[in-house]
Amino acid sequence: MKDTDCGELAALRGQLDQVNGRILDLLNERARLVLEVKRVKEQNDIGMFCPGREKQMLDDVVARNRGPFSDDVIRQLFKEIFRASLESMQAAGIEGLRVSRAGGAADVVIDVRGHVIGREPVLIAGPCAIESREQAFEVARHLVARGVGFMRGGAFKPRTSPYSFQGLGDEALRILSEVREETGIVVVSEVTDTRSVDRTAASVDILQVGSRNMANYELLKAVGATGMPVLLKRGFAATIDEYLLAAEYIAQQGNDRIILCERGIRTFARETRYTLDIGAVPILRQSCRLPVVVDVSHASGRRDLVLPLARAAIAAGASGVMVEVHPQPAHALSDSAQQIDFDELDTLLNALGMAG
Ligand code: PEP
Numbered sequence: 001m002k003d004t005d006c007g008e009l010a011a012l013r014g015q016l017d018q019v020n021g022r023i024l025d026l027l028n029e030r031a032r033l034v035l036e037v038k039r040v041k042e043q044n045d046i047g048m049f050c051p052g053r054e055k056q057m058l059d060d061v062v063a064r065n066r067g068p069f070s071d072d073v074i075r076q077l078f079k080e081i082f083r084a085s086l087e088s089m090q091a092a093g094i095e096g097l098r099v100s101r102a103g104g105a106a107d108v109v110i111d112v113r114g115h116v117i118g119r120e121p122v123l124i125a126g127p128c129a130i131e132s133r134e135q136a137f138e139v140a141r142h143l144v145a146r147g148v149g150f151m152r153g154g155a156f157k158p159r160t161s162p163y164s165f166q167g168l169g170d171e172a173l174r175i176l177s178e179v180r181e182e183t184g185i186v187v188v189s190e191v192t193d194t195r196s197v198d199r200t201a202a203s204v205d206i207l208q209v210g211s212r213n214m215a216n217y218e219l220l221k222a223v224g225a226t227g228m229p230v231l232l233k234r235g236f237a238a239t240i241d242e243y244l245l246a247a248e249y250i251a252q253q254g255n256d257r258i259i260l261c262e263r264g265i266r267t268f269a270r271e272t273r274y275t276l277d278i279g280a281v282p283i284l285r286q287s288c289r290l291p292v293v294v295d296v297s298h299a300s301g302r303r304d305l306v307l308p309l310a311r312a313a314i315a316a317g318a319s320g321v322m323v324e325v326h327p328q329p330a331h332a333l334s335d336s337a338q339q340i341d342f343d344e345l346d347t348l349l350n351a352l353g354m355a356g
């Protein structure tokens with residue numbers, strides 16, 4: 001007999017289809033409840049993570065199990081349901097962000113005096129630190145001559161050792177402001193604490209928040225409140241979700257002119273200073289509408305890797321590359337091993353097809 005000719009089988013299959021439908025409805029009812037739980041927790045400032053709750057639910061379910069499924073199978077099935085619920089909670093978390101691309105809002109394109117980040121890949125180049133007026137102008141003039149529109153240069157340097165060169169501070173801000181005035185180049189500089197936000201904002205075009213300050217939420221709110229473009233570096237031990245939430249602090253101030261910057265994360269690898277997480281570039285682009293640039297200098301700590309990593313960044317979809325350039329890298333007061341000289345910069349521009 002063919003299975004379609006057996007009436008009893010057809011009836012049982014009909015019942016199975018109905019049960020499938022009921023399970024589906026119950027699963028979705030459960031998912032809706034989970035989102036309600038999330039809402040209530042958020043409103044009452046209760047942490048999402050609740051150790052013990054999942055174990056308690058599993059124990060309760062297994063205690064009610066009368067078979068024929070074994071307790072182990074029931075445990076496995078419910079664990080999978082809990083995992084899916086948690087994922088839907090997290091997905092809703094990221095999708096609901098202002099920086100998310102889920103709502104269909106347009107990609108962020110940042111235009112500073114006609115220099116644009118978010119369309120064709122750009123180079124943001126310049127010394128690790130502003131060391132003198134001469135050094136800053138030498139770099140700026142070389143960059144302008146080569147058609148590079150963005151110059152970086154640290155005024156306040158977040159150094160690992162308190163005995164290392166800390167930057168020229170306010171003097172560097174004055175120099176950067178003159179550089180901007182006289183050459184027209186767009187200037188990016190890091191702000192390391194809330195007290196210097198206004199002074200830095202008055203002297204530069206783009207405020208940088210460094211890797212060490214990615215989770216300094218008061219600083220994020222303060223730079224967001226300026227309404228200026230912000231280049232936010234990824235914390236070297238931050239997950240992508242943590243990074244996007246840091247960007248959200250800036251966006252929450254009504255400022256979505258944010259440039260993300262992957263700059264390497266800490267791993268066990270010792271050949272490079274950090275490990276460039278190249279996968280973060282397409283992952284960030286998929287979930288979020290902000291441009292992503294890659295700092296190849298701090299990621300590697302090695303000038304010989306700057307060019308291949310820059311190529312990788314552009315190939316991965318980055319909107320730009322940040323690179324440290326110094327007239328005489330050997331004499332640089334900070335990050336000497338990773339800064340490239342003017343000839344190496346010209347080679348890089350040619351290789352990336354960015355020569356002006
Ligand atoms: C910098 O760009 O000057 C810098 C200190 O980088 P990071 O914050 O990525 O270490």
Ligand code: MN
Pocket residue numbers: 128129298324334335
């Ligand atoms: Mn540096």
